Amino acid sequence: MNSNTINKIFFVVIRLMLGGIMLYGGYQKFAKPLPKPTQMITQIETEGSEKLKEKPAVLVIKNYIFGMKQTGYFWQLLGICEIVFGLMILSQYMSFVGALMLFPITLHIFLFHTFLTPSNTVGVIEGIVLLLINFLLIVKEYKKFKPLLWIKL
Numbered sequence: 001m002n003s004n005t006i007n008k009i010f011f012v013v014i015r016l017m018l019g020g021i022m023l024y025g026g027y028q029k030f031a032k033p034l035p036k037p038t039q040m041i042t043q044i045e046t047e048g049s050e051k052l053k054e055k056p057a058v059l060v061i062k063n064y065i066f067g068m069k070q071t072g073y074f075w076q077l078l079g080i081c082e083i084v085f086g087l088m089i090l091s092q093y094m095s096f097v098g099a100l101m102l103f104p105i106t107l108h109i110f111l112f113h114t115f116l117t118p119s120n121t122v123g124v125i126e127g128i129v130l131l132l133i134n135f136l137l138i139v140k141e142y143k144k145f146k147p148l149l150w151i152k153l
Contacts (some may be wrong), residue, residue, distance in 0.1 A: 011140060015089050018133045022086030022102065029079025034069050061116050081105060089137070096145060099137035106134040 069075040082105060088098025110127035117123050 011137070012092075014133045015092065015095055015137065018102075018130065018137070019086040019088075019090035019098075021130065022082045022089070022105075026079040026082030026086060029075055029082070034072075034075065057116070057119075064112075064116065078105070095137060096141040099134055099141075103134050103138065106130045 068078070081101075085098045085102040085105070088094040089102065091098070106127075110131040113120065113123040113127040
């Protein structure tokens, strides 16, 4: 096999990987029922200060994710975006646009794991890999779309 064939196979594999991970992540956002707006307050009141004795890092993560769920729309919107952009990447024809639109989400996943779970090395590595794959998909198609992005007046 020549290097061009290997390159094409590599990019197909990473597209499938990123698209599949985003589809799975988006589906998981709808797998469990959303909490009620007062659930966290009620939980702390019933469990007392036991809930507050958790490690501060764990509380920050739980509160952050609970806040996204509590808005009533953001958690679902994030799931829909992951599914739609994952399908765009899997379609091969719309992968550049899907990768561009998915970049803020993969950046957020990377930053979430880097700053909120730095002791979880696997999570940080997963965030780096997702961000790197997304970046590679964007850079690969950059030359084709450069005239659209840099318009000379």
